[in-house]
Amino acid sequence: MLTFILKRLLIAIPVLLILIVGTFVLMYTAPGSPFATERGIPPAVLANLEAQYGLDQPFIVQIWRYIVGIVTEFDFGPSFIYRDQDVNDLIGQGFPVTLTYGVWSFLVAVLVGGTLGILAAVRHNTWLDYLAVGISIGAQVLPNFVLAPILVLVFTLWLGWLPGGGWQGGQWEYVILPVIALSTSFMASIARISRASMLEVLTSNFIRTARAKGLPMRRVIFRHALKPALLPVISYLGPAFVGMITGSVVIDIYFSTGGIGQFFVASALNRDYGVMMGITVLLGALTVLFNLVVDILYAWIDPKIRY
């Protein structure tokens, strides 16, 4: 198992390197510059700016310096747009925000979605099943960029219960709407996947055996059915978690939470090379990490899988 984890971590290094080089190349081939302004910049000033950020160096030197900076000092360089911030500061401010509502959304999606799905499967073809399926399909077809404005309209403008945005250090009333908006569609997916797999497990032979032995239904479900039924759900959780972090783009823009999603979009539009690279690397690393976590969980849950 340990060799497996080590191997996977070693593979992550070339993956991230390819990601860095690929993004760098794309960034440099895109037209526009972080320093382009309508008023135009005097050449001497532009030369100074470019020297300050190392843009006067050949491409290979720039990318080498960037990688060396990350490897030796974990330094992602300066922001090209926010003149008094570097990328580490910006990610340091934005990532905890994204992570906080990301984790909450994840928990809500898993708990609510999982419960809904399992209840629906256990009470197959009853009103509870129809209700759960109805809710999850409804939630699935409602993308967060539609849900977010509706939430603000209802809870902020009409009812006046919750603030329509902001973060204020993560006070609970600022967290609720972003979590609902972000978790809903994931919750729906989890509900559908867990319902389907639970149904499948419940009709399998070993469950019939367990019931034939006279075990109470509760025991059959929790002791025997749950674990195998969760397998497909777990394989979905890794990408789902990373999806929530990247999906934060919409949440950040609608709820002005100050999370990294907003930085990501703004950096692409402003050609803030430093911030764009930093967040890409961060999200890339997260994707690699969570895929690994899912694989480990798999091995733990499914006895057929051994690494």
Next chain:
Amino acid sequence: MSRISRLASSTILAAVLCGPAFAQETHPVTGEALAEDQTFQYRLLDQFPSIDPQLVEETAGGHVARQLFEGLLTQNSDGTLRPGVAEEWSSEDNQTWTFTLREDARWSNGDPVTANDFVFAWRRAADPATASEYAWYVELSQIRNAPAIIAGEVGPEELGVRAIDDRTLEVTLTQPLPYFPQMTVHYTFMPTHQPTIEAHGANWTNPENMVSNGAYVLDQIAVNEFFRLVPNPEYWGADDVIITEITGYVINDVNQALTRFQAGEFDMMDDLPAGSYPRLEEEAPDVAHSVPRLCSYYYAVNQSESGHEALQDPRVRTALSYAINRDVITEQILQAGQAPAYNFTHWATADFEMPEIEYASWTQDERMERAMELITEAGYGPDNPIEVNLIYNTSENHRQIATVISQMWRPLGVTTTLNNYEWQSYLEIRGNQNFDIARGAWCGDYNEASTFLDLMTSNNANNDGKFHNEDVDRLMAESVAAADPGPIYTQVEQILAEEMAILPIYHYTQNFVLDPTIRNWPMENVENNWYVRDIYRVAAE
């Protein structure tokens, strides 16, 4: 009723009667009852890249800098000049200017604001090492040696500005400039505190480090979320400042922002959703406002070597301009009080007399008729069609206007390909003249017509169409030294109209919503500069 309870009830009664009198203060000048809550909140579209006065390069940062810093001169609510740090200023020849600084101007750490602080800041703005994107503004103000400093040929200490003593600043210009005092209002010319910048480098603008000299100081900042300013007790006019806290919220999505404004989460937002103004104005006329804003919207026509052959003919350009029905654009697309434009300089520019442009007075049918004649004369028309490529940057309004105009050109036999780019790419493409016709807008950097007309001189970096006319170049050079440049500006505008250097489309308005309890908002400041030190909140009626 027992004695005790009678006593208690009379005490309560007295408290009720006197209470409001204690709590409610009135405005010292107008006598209006002030609200207890004197905070002001507003919405920003985007996080400002910097609030360092010499590095600010866009509107959002500019608004914050105006609260944090005070330049030599500042503005009244109507945009007229008033003393800031300088209490007096004079010049005999409009070329050497002397500013006398007030004695009680202080930095937020208690240090006096001296002439050297301005010398430091101005040199810093011009110094290429600072890499200020507004360095050109120093050059524009004609301060001696600015171009050479910006080009890196001489050191910043050669800049034509010196401190005669702590309270006297002398500025030497390369040529007389009667409106120089006006230019000192700009944030690029606000003072900065040398010891703070030297101690903290780029981080001097962090709340824990920042030292400023305006009515407010920076209290807190969360990037892409909000920032907060609180009054500066060291400010010389601190006693007259009423608003006790300013909060700016960064809200990217404009519809979301409007919903939150309507839920009462903040007091002011500009940049309203496209097409929402008429509805807002109808629903709440005391909340929605439309005021002139010193920006002109136009189409630049590429007249450089890479330009379209047909567009080099002034008759073709004129035909295109005549064919544009500006009323359709202002009344049906924009619908927020914008003025149709037949000249470049915004009509509300100070001391600017609108030139008489012939085609402005015609009906659209007359213009269209003349356009057909001109295009035929030039050898084009439906039988010999022209294909042009029109570029614009991402925005719903730009897209609609471009679509409508391309339809208006169709009868002339002009087929238009529309190309949309996002801003950073757009600047590069337009700056390299990779277009036939490009959407442009210019906002005045100071309230004087030359801020617009300079754009039409051959060497101006923002003359994206590369319009070239020796008379315009000569006249604009003469205007700088002229006692009354007005007639010269009229003449330039007339040449621009004859040559159809650009296709003027409309003059901007600033449309915004403002909580009606906020008073003394500078509605008449056409540069849309606002200073929270002058506003206040009245008690709701």
